[in-house]
Amino acid sequence: MRIEDVYVWDINAKWLGITPYQLMENAGAGVARTIEERFGKGLRIAVFSGTGNNGGDGFVAARHLSFENDVTVFLVGDEAKIRSEEAKHNWEILKGLEFVKIRVLKDSAYIKGLDLSGYDVIVDALLGAGTRGEPREPIRSAIEKINEYAGKAKIVSVDLPSGYPSDVRVKADFAVTFQWDKEEYEGFERVIVKIGYPRELYHLVGPGDAKFALRKRGQHKGQNGRLLVIGGSSSYYGAPYLASKGASYIVDLVYLAMPAEPAKRISDPDLILRPLPGENFSTEHLDDLLELAEKVDAVVIGPGIGLAEETKEFVREFVRLCEKPMVIDADGLKAIAEDLGVLKGKAFVLTPHAGEFSVLFGVKSPEGLIERAGLVREKAREIGGVILLKGPYDVISDGETWKYNRTGNRGMTTGGTGDVLAGLVGALLALGNSPLRSASVGAFLNGLAGDIVKEELGENFTALELAKRIPKAVKWVEEF
Numbered sequence: 001m002r003i004e005d006v007y008v009w010d011i012n013a014k015w016l017g018i019t020p021y022q023l024m025e026n027a028g029a030g031v032a033r034t035i036e037e038r039f040g041k042g043l044r045i046a047v048f049s050g051t052g053n054n055g056g057d058g059f060v061a062a063r064h065l066s067f068e069n070d071v072t073v074f075l076v077g078d079e080a081k082i083r084s085e086e087a088k089h090n091w092e093i094l095k096g097l098e099f100v101k102i103r104v105l106k107d108s109a110y111i112k113g114l115d116l117s118g119y120d121v122i123v124d125a126l127l128g129a130g131t132r133g134e135p136r137e138p139i140r141s142a143i144e145k146i147n148e149y150a151g152k153a154k155i156v157s158v159d160l161p162s163g164y165p166s167d168v169r170v171k172a173d174f175a176v177t178f179q180w181d182k183e184e185y186e187g188f189e190r191v192i193v194k195i196g197y198p199r200e201l202y203h204l205v206g207p208g209d210a211k212f213a214l215r216k217r218g219q220h221k222g223q224n225g226r227l228l229v230i231g232g233s234s235s236y237y238g239a240p241y242l243a244s245k246g247a248s249y250i251v252d253l254v255y256l257a258m259p260a261e262p263a264k265r266i267s268d269p270d271l272i273l274r275p276l277p278g279e280n281f282s283t284e285h286l287d288d289l290l291e292l293a294e295k296v297d298a299v300v301i302g303p304g305i306g307l308a309e310e311t312k313e314f315v316r317e318f319v320r321l322c323e324k325p326m327v328i329d330a331d332g333l334k335a336i337a338e339d340l341g342v343l344k345g346k347a348f349v350l351t352p353h354a355g356e357f358s359v360l361f362g363v364k365s366p367e368g369l370i371e372r373a374g375l376v377r378e379k380a381r382e383i384g385g386v387i388l389l390k391g392p393y394d395v396i397s398d399g400e401t402w403k404y405n406r407t408g409n410r411g412m413t414t415g416g417t418g419d420v421l422a423g424l425v426g427a428l429l430a431l432g433n434s435p436l437r438s439a440s441v442g443a444f445l446n447g448l449a450g451d452i453v454k455e456e457l458g459e460n461f462t463a464l465e466l467a468k469r470i471p472k473a474v475k476w477v478e479e480f
């Protein structure tokens with residue numbers, strides 16, 4: 001587990017109703033429990049807290065420890081700078097307790113003169129995962145002060161030795177780290193305590209994933225993604241339009257390549273229309289489209305593209321030759337079902353519904369979520385890419401992990417919502433996200449836009465109306 005993942009999990013936990021207060025309470029309680037298990041009770045304990053949430057965990061630990069130990073809390077820094085609500089709350093509780101001694105230390109010179117020889121245990125909650133650069137004063141003096149007692153008192157760090165990864169760091173006997181060992185941590189002993197994340201969080205896609213996937217990449221046009229959508233045929237023009245429209249709210253540029261006949265019916269200043277001669281795509285369009293693909297960051301191929309033999313051949317050749325990450329959807333899936341070998345070595349997302357999944361793999365997808373996930377994962381591993389199986393719960397896998405999405409509603413059975421989804425996944429790929437994250441967050445945003453439009457209009461909405469709610473869905477995520 002990486003630290004970035006922890007932020008995603010925290011946001012998703014909040015979405016499930018697990019509050020930062022609960023996490024902090026469990027973290028601090030876990031520290032206190034570990035100390036008592038290792039060193040017993042009736043101890044004299046000094047807790048050094050900073051003004052971030054690491055310090056907040058220290059406040060909670062101090063309260064738990066105060067029941068059967070003699071506890072002093074040293075707040076290093078300005079009380080007014082205690083950052084989060086939950087840390088403030090726990091600080092205020094301590095201030096009301098006669099049996100916990102509190103001292104606020106703002107002055108480095110004063111810290112240098114402190115005598116800690118009366119303490120059996122020193123808890124180090126100065127800095128945690130929010131540390132940026134070498135520790136600054138007065139934290140630095142507090143770290144040096146604690147280190148004077150290494151080998152004399154037991155030193156227990158909350159999450160990680162304060163100052164880490166710089167050399168100015170607490171010489172801890174061990175650190176109490178939360179829920180998982182982090183890949184970034186090394187060079188100190190860790191005791192892992194769980195703080196109440198449910199297993200769900202390994203699999204459920206939530207606003208945390210979306211926030212990360214939607215981060216703005218740059219200030220200049222084109223830095224926030226360019227997408228090419230290839231679709232449409234003599235029979236369909238709406239599907240590639242919906243895919244492009246959905247994507248246009250996320251990326252800077254969307255090229256919509258369509259056969260000239262159906263392209264006549266499209267006029268939308270948000271898209272760059274690229275009509276190609278004829279009624280259907282065929283291999284004679286390959287060179288032009290591969291050249292256009294050079295200009296973009298990702299490609300969506302398939303919406304409304306039809307099932308003409310010449311078109312299916314075109315789709316397979318394009319996929320085989322294109323070097324960009326791709327989303328393959330709708331009739332595009334049926335084309336590659338005839339030769340899955342064209343996917344070899346590519347970065348891609350397939351977006352089948354249950355019927356298309358059967359055509360692709362010759363098996364029916366089972367009913368239960370866990371069973372379905374197992375099958376999607378197996379097939380994703382076989383083809384070496386990501387599959388997003390659409391349904392009341394969307395299931396996504398890259399062959400290693402699997403995710404599921406539960407935003408969305410019954411109104412989304414209306415035609416075209418799958419096309420919007422393909423466009424969203426393509427847009428997220430164009431922003432530089434992994435195929436797994438693009439597929440997961442695409443499903444999440446599509447369903448969320450569906451939930452927003454249902455809120456406004458009831459269940460009888462159309463795919464275009466859903467697409468138009470994408471900005472609101474993004475705003476919701478950003479503000480969550």
Ligand SMILES: NC(=O)C1=CN([C@@H]2O[C@H](COP(=O)(O)OP(=O)(O)OC[C@H]3O[C@@H](n4cnc5c(N)ncnc54)[C@H](O)[C@@H]3O)[C@@H](O)[C@H]2O)[C@H](O)CC1
Binds near residue numbers: 051083
């Ligand atoms: N999900 C979890 O694992 C949970 C973790 N918890 C604890 O929260 C901390 C991370 O908290 P955060 O507030 O993000 O950061 P810090 O407490 O580490 O410190 C930020 C604080 O310190 C200042 N600062 C940053 N760098 C420096 C520096 N080099 N010198 C001096 N001061 C610095 C900055 O300005 C901030 O004010 C995590 O480690 C866990 O302990 C939650 O309690 C439970 C959920």
Ligand SMILES: [K+]
Binds near residue numbers: 054125127
């Ligand atoms: K710490």
